[in-house]
Amino acid sequence: MAKQPDPSRRSERSRQAVLAAARELVTEVGYAKLSIEAIAARAGVGKQTIYRWWRSKGAVVFDAVLTLSEGDDGMALPDTGDIEADLKTVMRATVAEFADPGFEAPIRALNTEILQDPELAALYREKVADPVDEAKKARLRSAQQAGQIAADADLDLALELLYAPLYQRWLLRSGPLTADYADALVELALKALRPA
Amino acid sequence: MAKQPDPSRRSERSRQAVLAAARELVTEVGYAKLSIEAIAARAGVGKQTIYRWWRSKGAVVFDAVLTLSEGDDGMALPDTGDIEADLKTVMRATVAEFADPGFEAPIRALNTEILQDPELAALYREKVADPVDEAKKARLRSAQQAGQIAADADLDLALELLYAPLYQRWLLRSGPLTADYADALVELALKALRPA
Amino acid sequence: MAKQPDPSRRSERSRQAVLAAARELVTEVGYAKLSIEAIAARAGVGKQTIYRWWRSKGAVVFDAVLTLSEGDDGMALPDTGDIEADLKTVMRATVAEFADPGFEAPIRALNTEILQDPELAALYREKVADPVDEAKKARLRSAQQAGQIAADADLDLALELLYAPLYQRWLLRSGPLTADYADALVELALKALRPA
Amino acid sequence: MAKQPDPSRRSERSRQAVLAAARELVTEVGYAKLSIEAIAARAGVGKQTIYRWWRSKGAVVFDAVLTLSEGDDGMALPDTGDIEADLKTVMRATVAEFADPGFEAPIRALNTEILQDPELAALYREKVADPVDEAKKARLRSAQQAGQIAADADLDLALELLYAPLYQRWLLRSGPLTADYADALVELALKALRPA
DNA sequence: TTCTAAGCGAGACGGTACGTCCAGTCTTAAA
DNA sequence: TTTAAGACTGGACGTACCGTCTCGCTTAGAA
Numbered sequence: 001m002a003k004q005p006d007p008s009r010r011s012e013r014s015r016q017a018v019l020a021a022a023r024e025l026v027t028e029v030g031y032a033k034l035s036i037e038a039i040a041a042r043a044g045v046g047k048q049t050i051y052r053w054w055r056s057k058g059a060v061v062f063d064a065v066l067t068l069s070e071g072d073d074g075m076a077l078p079d080t081g082d083i084e085a086d087l088k089t090v091m092r093a094t095v096a097e098f099a100d101p102g103f104e105a106p107i108r109a110l111n112t113e114i115l116q117d118p119e120l121a122a123l124y125r126e127k128v129a130d131p132v133d134e135a136k137k138a139r140l141r142s143a144q145q146a147g148q149i150a151a152d153a154d155l156d157l158a159l160e161l162l163y164a165p166l167y168q169r170w171l172l173r174s175g176p177l178t179a180d181y182a183d184a185l186v187e188l189a190l191k192a193l194r195p196a
Numbered sequence: 197m198a199k200q201p202d203p204s205r206r207s208e209r210s211r212q213a214v215l216a217a218a219r220e221l222v223t224e225v226g227y228a229k230l231s232i233e234a235i236a237a238r239a240g241v242g243k244q245t246i247y248r249w250w251r252s253k254g255a256v257v258f259d260a261v262l263t264l265s266e267g268d269d270g271m272a273l274p275d276t277g278d279i280e281a282d283l284k285t286v287m288r289a290t291v292a293e294f295a296d297p298g299f300e301a302p303i304r305a306l307n308t309e310i311l312q313d314p315e316l317a318a319l320y321r322e323k324v325a326d327p328v329d330e331a332k333k334a335r336l337r338s339a340q341q342a343g344q345i346a347a348d349a350d351l352d353l354a355l356e357l358l359y360a361p362l363y364q365r366w367l368l369r370s371g372p373l374t375a376d377y378a379d380a381l382v383e384l385a386l387k388a389l390r391p392a
Numbered sequence: 393m394a395k396q397p398d399p400s401r402r403s404e405r406s407r408q409a410v411l412a413a414a415r416e417l418v419t420e421v422g423y424a425k426l427s428i429e430a431i432a433a434r435a436g437v438g439k440q441t442i443y444r445w446w447r448s449k450g451a452v453v454f455d456a457v458l459t460l461s462e463g464d465d466g467m468a469l470p471d472t473g474d475i476e477a478d479l480k481t482v483m484r485a486t487v488a489e490f491a492d493p494g495f496e497a498p499i500r501a502l503n504t505e506i507l508q509d510p511e512l513a514a515l516y517r518e519k520v521a522d523p524v525d526e527a528k529k530a531r532l533r534s535a536q537q538a539g540q541i542a543a544d545a546d547l548d549l550a551l552e553l554l555y556a557p558l559y560q561r562w563l564l565r566s567g568p569l570t571a572d573y574a575d576a577l578v579e580l581a582l583k584a585l586r587p588a
Numbered sequence: 589m590a591k592q593p594d595p596s597r598r599s600e601r602s603r604q605a606v607l608a609a610a611r612e613l614v615t616e617v618g619y620a621k622l623s624i625e626a627i628a629a630r631a632g633v634g635k636q637t638i639y640r641w642w643r644s645k646g647a648v649v650f651d652a653v654l655t656l657s658e659g660d661d662g663m664a665l666p667d668t669g670d671i672e673a674d675l676k677t678v679m680r681a682t683v684a685e686f687a688d689p690g691f692e693a694p695i696r697a698l699n700t701e702i703l704q705d706p707e708l709a710a711l712y713r714e715k716v717a718d719p720v721d722e723a724k725k726a727r728l729r730s731a732q733q734a735g736q737i738a739a740d741a742d743l744d745l746a747l748e749l750l751y752a753p754l755y756q757r758w759l760l761r762s763g764p765l766t767a768d769y770a771d772a773l774v775e776l777a778l779k780a781l782r783p784a
Numbered sequence: 785t786t787c788t789a790a791g792c793g794a795g796a797c798g799g800t801a802c803g804t805c806c807a808g809t810c811t812t813a814a815a
Numbered sequence: 816t817t818t819a820a821g822a823c824t825g826g827a828c829g830t831a832c833c834g835t836c837t838c839g840c841t842t843a844g845a846a
Contacts, residue, residue: 009812009822032312037801046824051803112311114368115304116228121369129370156371157384160361165353168360171367172310173317174325175352188353192388205791205843233832242793247834401817424704429806438819443808500703506760507700508620513761521762548763549753549776556756557748563759564702565709566717567744580745584780597796597838625827634798639829 005052017043018050022064023106031061031109058113058120065110066127068103077135083143084190090136091166091182098170098177111171133159150195162189201248213239214246218260219302227257227305254309254316261306262323264299273331279339280386286332287362287378294366294373307367329355346391357385397444409435410442414456415498423453423501450505450512457502458519460495469527475535476582482528483558483574490562490569503563525551542587553581593640605631606638610652611694619649619697646701646708653698654715656691665723671731672778678724679754679770686758686765699759721747738783749777 021042025034036057040047054060078086097103114121136159143149149158165185169175217238221230232253236243250256274282293299310317332355339345345354361381365371413434417426428449432439446452470478489495506513528551535541541550557577561567609630613622624645628635642648666674685691702709724747731737737746753773757763 003821006821009820011823014823030312035801036803040824044824046822046826047803048805048825049823052822108311112308115308115311116226118369125368125370129368154380154384157361157380160364160381161357161384161388164360164364165356168356168363172321172325173314174321184350184353185356188350188357188388190388192357192384192386202790207791210792231832232834236793240793242791242795243834244794244836245792248791398816403818406818422704427806428808432819436819438817438821439808440810440820441818444817449807504700504703507696507703508618510761517760517762521760546772546776549772552753552756552773553749553776553780556752557745560748560752560755564713564717565706566713576742576745577748580742580749580780582780584749584776584778591795594795597794599797602797623827624829628798632798634796634800635829636799636831637797640796 010053011049014043014045014049015053018045018060019064019067021045022060023068026061026064026109027102027105030105031112034061034109036060056117058117061106061109061113062120062124065106068106069128077139079139079142081146083139083146083148084186086139087162087186087190088183091162091186092179094166095177095179095182108171136163147195149190149193153193158189158193161192162186165189206249207245210239210241210245211249214241214249214256215260215263217241218256219264222257222260222305223298223301226301227308230257230305232256252313252316254313257302257305257309258316258320261302264302265324273335275335275338277342279335279342279344280382282335283358283382283386284379287358287382288375290362291373291375291378304367332359343391345386345389349389354385354389357388358382361385402445403441406435406437406441407445410437410445410452411456411459413437414452415460418453418456418501419494419497422497423504426453426501428452448509450509453498453501453505454512454516457498460498461520469531471531471534473538475531475538475540476578478531479554479578479582480575483554483578484571486558487569487571487574500563528555539587541582541585545585550581550585553584554578557581598641599637602631602633602637603641606633606648607652607655609633610648611656614649614652614697615690615693618693619700622649622697624648644705646705649694649697649701650708650712653694656694657716665727667727667730669734671727671734671736672774674727675750675774675778676771679750679774680767682754683765683767683770696759724751735783737778737781741781746777746781749780750774753777 018039021039022034025038025042029038034057036047036050039045039060040050050060054063078089080086098107110124114124133156137155140149140153140155140158144151144153162185166177166182169181170177175181214235217235218230221234221238225234230253232243232246235241235256236246246256250259274285276282294303306320310320329352333351336345336349336351336354340347340349358381362373362378365377366373371377410431413431414426417430417434421430426449428439428442431437431452432442442452446455470481472478490499502516506516525548529547532541532545532547532550536543536545554577558569558574561573562569567573606627609627610622613626613630617626622645624635624638627633627648628638638648642651666677668674686695698712702712721744725743728737728741728743728746732739732741750773754765754770757769758765763769
């Protein structure tokens with residue numbers, strides 16, 4: 001059986017250096033041309049240290065991207081009482097984030113990796129997607145109680161209706177990503193969700 | 197200046213062999229572990245023959261996947277006069293396709309490549325996405341004329357509302373892809389699109 | 393200045409374990425594939441303990457081999473009064489030693505190391521070769537006094553004439569190493585050494 | 589079964605560059621610190637090109653050293669009619685060669701490798717040692733016919749008596765290697781070989 | 785019909801990166 | 816303070832592919 005490393009002896013300095021190097025290099029050269037060797041060199045770390053703590057290039061990038069959004073964990077969506085206004089706020093913010101190459105490149109890399117690696121995808125859902133989705137559904141539930149959304153709406157499907165078009169447009173670059181687009185999307189999707 | 201190969205002398209036999217090998221190997225080992233060398237070996241073809249006619253691994257897979265859907269080109273969506281029924285038919289068919297690993301693997305590979313390569317993405321939109329979208333929009337327009345969809349609806353956005361949730365669920369494996377799901381999605385999205 | 397370890401606090405148990413492990417591993421995997429790490433693991437010893445007390449892999453093997461021949465130190469050659477018979481006895485014994493893989497492998501390893509490392513070679517001559525040669529020369533001197541060897545013979549050269557052919561044959565595996573060979577060699581070399 | 593490379597397509601330029609680099613590096617850094625990677629870099633050659641044509645570092649050095657002595661193949665020893673004078677000529681030349689670091693380092697490396705690798709040792713005997721020994725024995729035979737060496741002398745043993753002391757002294761650096769030493773060795777060994 | 789120029793299968797080439805092993809140093813906890 | 820344990824940086828290993836570059840060998844038209 002393979003020997004397991006002892007996490008209590010892990011060098012925090014090395015961990016940080018690797019994640020920082022990964023983030024920088026993804027932005028600089030793109031995910032496809034990213035190499036473990038380059039990360040190690042940039043981080044001033046032996047390759048073995050990377051292989052000891054991460055099982056693949058994808059796993060490193062995954063962790064690197066997670067540290068970007070650390071602190072967002074306990075995030076709650078705005079709740080002004082107006083679901084439409086609140087959703088527009090959130091969607092416009094998302095659009096803005098995607099416009100920043102410093103965020104865009106690593107997140108695109110993460111998505112590429114998730115597409116090909118179901119195990120990583122599951123981890124992503126567990127650590128990132130599910131908590132965020134839960135927060136979003138909490139806001140929708142609040143809107144249901146306020147009578148702004150149909151009481152019998154399937155909130156998972158509602159979430160997809162609201163967010164999937166934006167995600168797809170970004171991922172496939174199939175159209176402009178603007179604040180106007182965010183607004184139009186929210187307005188249209190809400191039509192489907194309002195009480196009869 | 198670089199010499200251009202003469203397409204009239206191209207070996208059709210080699211072309212077919214390469215595309216078939218690419219399709220098989222994508223299914224067998226996945227896109228990430230796919231190598232030009234392996235494709236050449238499997239196809240019984242020199243590496244140079246691949247490099248002569250395709251500019252990258254992505255381009256080969258791109259072509260390989262296109263040949264899968266060849267013949268769908270002039271495809272028109274069913275038009276029974278009932279937009280809801282017709283959309284459900286189409287969406288259920290899409291769900292079924294994604295369940296077949298022989299289709300799923302190459303198409304996923306294609307999406308991975310498109311994510312990282314804007315040039316390939318543009319080609320994909322031009323050759324595949326746009327024609328298909330145009331056919332779908334034609335059906336929606338017909339529904340508008342029949343008064344089943346609001347006359348002022350933005351058809352591009354409508355398309356996204358209908359298809360993006362399905363696409364996202366498949367790509368991220370974020371939920372089950374069933375006929376019921378297709379139906380529910382169509383019903384919900386249409387609520388947003390019907391005349392006021 | 394580098395800190396010197398205090399030999400009085402050295403663990404004899406660790407020292408023995410390291411030397412034993414080195415001897416075993418040289419025999420099992422050969423000198424070239426021998427690693428400090430493997431010696432430490434086999435000996436149940438930290439790597440640092442080895443680096444603290446030996447300056448190189450060669451030095452460990454050197455010590456390991458020395459312990460093999462410990463006790464031979466004050467060795468005197470047999471002196472029956474018949475130089476030819478006595479030399480044959482000694483040479484046949486040497487031949488027999490070389491046939492035992494438990495001796496052969498470490499000694500070959502030692503020779504390999506000595507070839508490349510003049511410092512180790514000097515240490516070897518001082519600790520091992522010179523005392524042994526002195527004992528041999530003592531026996532030759534006794535033969536000179538008995539008139540069996542020319543009074544003006546150069547004993548260093550005489551030693552080489554007697555032993556180098558055997559050594560070379562073993563080292564290069566350039567011919568069979570048998571008791572007969574030992575006898576023939578002694579007889580021939582003695583022809584050169586007898587009084588005129 | 590492993591694929592065999594086709595020697596007819598081998599690049600002579602690469603072969604020469606690798607051997608030259610190996611020779612240079614052995615002299616510069618020594619055999620122990622010699623790395624395939626460094627040879628490849630110095631030769632401006634891919635590592636695979638080395639691994640394709642040689643099975644180990646030792647094999648490269650072996651070939652590199654062989655090219656040093658290429659042309660000596662059909663070498664015949666001098667035959668002036670005086671075996672003592674001729675042997676002294678040859679032995680003094682050998683001593684001189686060993687004094688040249690450009691020869692000494694690679695040849696020492698070769699010997700180190702041969703010690704550890706019986707397969708290489710066999711190849712060495714076949715390609716180098718045996719032909720040379722045959723030439724030497726031819727000269728000894730000629731001396732036998734001239735009555736300068738006993739008719740019943742074992743020429744293999746005679747060769748060892750003459751050359752092994754020199755070889756051992758060089759290999760173990762156990763004494764000075766001078767023209768005087770060569771002369772003394774020849775004189776002493778010949779005493780054992782002359783007719784009774 | 786022969787010539788010639790292209791594409792072809794094959795595979796060697798200079799390289800980059802892989803994932804592994806080990807060297808030699810450093811840190812921790814136990815004795 | 817020494818020790819066993821083992822994480823660390825770093826360098827080399829031997830392998831897999833990259834994309835380029837010859838090789839001979841078909842296989843067309845053009846001469």
